Amino acid sequence: MASSSSVAAGPTGLSYPSGFDMKASWANLSPYADALDFNVSKGFPSECELSQVHVLHRHAQRYPTQWPLDGGGMEAFAQKLANYTKRHPSKKIGTGPLAFLNDWEYMLGLNTLLPTGAATEATSGALFWSQYGRLLYRADRGDASWNASLNVYSNGTSRPKPTFRTTSYPRILESARWWLSGFFGNTGANSSYSEYNLVIIPEVDDFNNTLSATDSCPKGTEPGDNAAEAFAPTLVKDAHKRFAVYLPEDLKLDTIDIVAMFNMCPYEYATLGQSSFCALFTEKEWRDFEYFADLQFYGNYGFGSPSGRAQGIGYVQELAARLQSKVIMSSDSSINYTYDDNTKTFPLDQPVYMDMSHDDIIVSVLTALGLDYFKYSPHGMPTSVSQAPRRTFNLNQLTPFGARLFSEVWTCPKDISFKNLQPQKYKNPDLSSEPNTTDYIRFVLNNAPVPVDGLTACDGSVNGFCPVEKFLSSIPDLNKEAMYQEACFGDYNITSQVGNGQPRNP
Numbered sequence: 209m210a211s212s213s214s215v216a217a218g219p220t221g222l223s224y225p226s227g228f229d230m231k232a233s234w235a236n237l238s239p240y241a242d243a244l245d246f247n248v249s250k251g252f253p254s255e256c257e258l259s260q261v262h263v264l265h266r267h268a269q270r271y272p273t274q275w276p277l278d279g280g281g282m283e284a285f286a287q288k289l290a291n292y293t294k295r296h297p298s299k300k301i302g303t304g305p306l307a308f309l310n311d312w313e314y315m316l317g318l319n320t321l322l323p324t325g326a327a328t329e330a331t332s333g334a335l336f337w338s339q340y341g342r343l344l345y346r347a348d349r350g351d352a353s354w355n356a357s358l359n360v361y362s363n364g365t366s367r368p369k370p371t372f373r374t375t376s377y378p379r380i381l382e383s384a385r386w387w388l389s390g391f392f393g394n395t396g397a398n399s400s401y402s403e404y405n406l407v408i409i410p411e412v413d414d415f416n417n418t419l420s421a422t423d424s425c426p427k428g429t430e431p432g433d434n435a436a437e438a439f440a441p442t443l444v445k446d447a448h449k450r451f452a453v454y455l456p457e458d459l460k461l462d463t464i465d466i467v468a469m470f471n472m473c474p475y476e477y478a479t480l481g482q483s484s485f486c487a488l489f490t491e492k493e494w495r496d497f498e499y500f501a502d503l504q505f506y507g508n509y510g511f512g513s514p515s516g517r518a519q520g521i522g523y524v525q526e527l528a529a530r531l532q533s534k535v536i537m538s539s540d541s542s543i544n545y546t547y548d549d550n551t552k553t554f555p556l557d558q559p560v561y562m563d564m565s566h567d568d569i570i571v572s573v574l575t576a577l578g579l580d581y582f583k584y585s586p587h588g589m590p591t592s593v594s595q596a597p598r599r600t601f602n603l604n605q606l607t608p609f610g611a612r613l614f615s616e617v618w619t620c621p622k623d624i625s626f627k628n629l630q631p632q633k634y635k636n637p638d639l640s641s642e643p644n645t646t647d648y649i650r651f652v653l654n655n656a657p658v659p660v661d662g663l664t665a666c667d668g669s670v671n672g673f674c675p676v677e678k679f680l681s682s683i684p685d686l687n688k689e690a691m692y693q694e695a696c697f698g699d700y701n702i703t704s705q706v707g708n709g710q711p712r713n714p
Contacts, residue, residue, distance in 0.1 A: 235502060262561045263613075329387040387564065512707075659672060
């Protein structure tokens with residue numbers, strides 16, 4: 209967890225005396241790394257059978273979007289420099305640490321999944337097989353990768369070919385295929401197609417899709433951008449003064465230009481392997497940059513958004529349906545029941561489910577679950593602060609490139625204790641014939657279990673393990689708290705952050 213920094217701003221550069229790693233402050237643009245922890249013990253219960261894992265996955269490294277605080281701002285910054293050079297062909301743009309701008313070219317495209325992103329997804333799928341797949345499919349010694357002969361029920365009869373879901377957006381679709389190439393252990397990204405079915409749900413405006421919920425929930429995504437814009441002058445103030453010394457007097461950078469220079473670092477790192485922009489900012493400024501991004505997501509998709517719960521409730525409803533082995537025949541959320549009302553496109557009783565989606569969906573699902581760990585205050589996260597405050601909502605821990613939220617299902621014997629967990633699970637016991645077993649669900653975000661405080665039906669849970677029956681009993685209340693129709697289509701005008709992911713208190 210990032211903390212507030214009381215350390216004086218040191219010299220800029222690629223390394224810092226404190227040992228600070230700037231990549232951990234790139235927020236949702238950070239390369240994937242396991243989360244440190246969310247104050248819950250990691251590990252696995254040795255006596256329990258791992259029955260299912262539901263994977264909600266983010267795409268990996270990509271080119272920027274056209275959003276003004278993202279690619280739109282970077283393109284405008286690049287054009288400003290190009291226009292200046294055109295007007296003053298004999299003049300240098302930068303000196304000192306900004307001298308690289310004299311030869312710099314904007315090399316980024318838009319939206320496309322990058323080769324580094326493909327590698328992140330393939331690695332994620334392979335790691336998932338190693339950690340979970342071999343247990344769920346009871347791989348034998350020497351079974352290093354998937355084999356279709358493992359896809360059988362406990363009585364030995366063949367299971368249907370596994371089905372996974374993605375959206376139609378190119379970077380999401382390609383991320384799904386690369387993840388599956390890793391899971392199925394193929395050395396060629398396209399050679400695993402025959403092993404699975406892939407349901408591709410259109411990602412277009414006004415089309416219900418739980419993996420892209422904002423397309424069908426048009427309201428409530430302004431407070432985060434407004435909060436970030438309010439904090440932006442604090443973010444850029446020192447850098448703006450510092451850079452002015454090395455630029456022509458008649459080349460004026462504005463706030464969005466400095467934000468673009470921040471953004472250029474992680475995007476060029478993902479695209480080119482390194483970036484001269486990375487050396488321009490202090491440790492404090494990188495921590496503030498992460499907070500700038502956190503403000504956007506907290507207020508647009510999290511507890512600070514009036515539709516934060518509503519945007520994530522559709523996936524939560526689908527998870528509940530899968531846990532009950534039920535298809536969904538109607539929708540009061542972002543669910544598209546033309547996909548979910550049949551087992552061809554909404555399969556049941558699979559050991560593994562994988563849905564490829566966006567970073568905002570992971571944030572909104574955590575919000576729809578009402579997990580208090582990620583809640584800041586009744587009034588959102590502050591903008592009138594001199595530096596990033598201490599908080600538990602940090603995007604580099606929640607939604608780095610390739611982020612993954614696992615919903616594990618464990619079948620456990622009576623009187624199980626979850627206090628002592630083992631770091632590695634070598635064998636998956638078969639408890640199908642054992643009497644008096646109980647199913648538990650645990651949420652694991654980027655390989656770190658998540659506390660279920662705030663999900664009241666799970667009160668008393670140890671290390672995040674909640675009885676599935678109790679979790680399912682919470683769904684009606686979570687549906688009410690989401691206020692989907694009012695949050696997504698109501699007659700309200702909320703432009704600042706709220707406290708509980710709703711347009712009003714229920």
